[in-house]
Amino acid sequence: MNFRRSEFDVTNRINTTDPVCVKLEVARLYARLYSREKPAPLMQAFDDIVSLYRGEYEGYAACDTDYHDLQHVLEVTLAMARLLDGYEHSRGDGPSIDDRLFQLGVICALFHDCGYIRKRGDKRHRHGAEYTSKHVSRGARFLKGYLPTIGMEEFADVAGSIVHFTGYERPVATIRVPSPIFKLIGSLLGSADIIAQMSDRCYLEKCRDRLFPEFVAGGITRKQTGKGEIVVFASAEDLVRKTPSFYQTASRRLDTDLGGCYRYAQTHFGGNNLYMDAVQQNVRFAERLGAGAQMALRRQPPSTIN
Incomplete structure (x- = not known):
């Protein structure tokens, strides 16, 4: 099938709205790398993130952010597993990512945006997007x-630092981790977050219809400066x-701050970097829209919001 379906990943094989499909693919990559059965902590984390986003996790309301939804989480998680796989197959003399660290990286991907989820009875915020500026810390x-x-207590302290590689609350250079291997995992995760969302087949439609309302609720569309308010x-x-100017900024972040870790996807796929191919296709379309081309965004993104 040449026509990529809106609910599928860059290979058009994995349904990223279906947690079971992503879970099985991640488990397959894990088994191929480490010749072990499905690890209980990782499998539990998949079940728990689904419960959290669907409002079935004790103390938490269901996800109400249409852009930062369960599909986004699953896309980033799948990309993270593939980058981990690509790294391990091409690391040479670099430090090894063992099976526990692989699980940590994937679990951090699963929960990297859980700070958007409101607690039940939250009286201060009416929408999860209001946590945009501090969702990583949450x-x-x-x-x-x-x-x-889930039996991963040895990583309880460092996991928070790792997820900060996906956000902008702290510059990457200021994020402190106890050893270089955790910086590598954080860089892989930050890279997965960027390439997964920007390669989504409905990325531009999602930006228009879902991300902008989140930015409004989160106070991101305007910025106060010493000279007054600026409309972003x-x-x-x-x-x-x-989008094209954002991509330029994201490219610098990928190459400089995150060490070019997105390139490990090419090793994983054994040829082209399918993520970057799809990213650049979306950017080119946005450039044509910005130049006044008579084109329209007509794709219908799937929804994982109940």
Whole structure:
């Protein structure tokens, strides 16, 4: 099938709206790398993230952020597992990522955006997107308490630092980890977050229809400076038009701050980097829209919001 389906990954094989499909593929990669059965902590983490996003996890409401939804989490998780796989197959003399560290990396991917999920009875915020500016820190706190419950207590403290590689609350250079291997895992995760979302077949539609409303709720569309207020994104269409400039910023982050870790996808796929191919296709379409081409965004993104 040449026509990529909107709910499928860059290979058009894995349904990223179906947690079971992603879970099985990650388990397959794990087994291929380490010749071991499905690890209980990782399998439990998949079940728990689904419960959390569906409002079935004790103390938490269901996900209400349409852009940062379960599909986004599963896309990033799949990309993370593939980058881990690509790294291990091409690391040479670099440090090895053992099976426990592989599990840690994937679990951090699963929970990297859980800071958008509101607690039940939250009276201060009406929508998860209002946590945009501090969602990474909230997720880090959640992981610190969660990891000991699945037998991963040795990583409870460092996991929060790892998920900060996906956000902008802290510059990457200021994130402190106890050893270089955790910086590598954080860089892989930060890379997976960027390439997974920007390669989504409906990325531009999601930016227009889902991300912009989240930015409004989170106070991201405007910024206060010493000279007054600056409009960052004037409209949903403006957000789409600015995708190429965002990609330039993201490319610098990928290459410089995150050490070019996105390139391990090429090793995983054994040829082209399918993620970057899809990213660049989306960027080219946005460039044509920005140049006034008579084109429209017509794809219908799937939804994982109940």
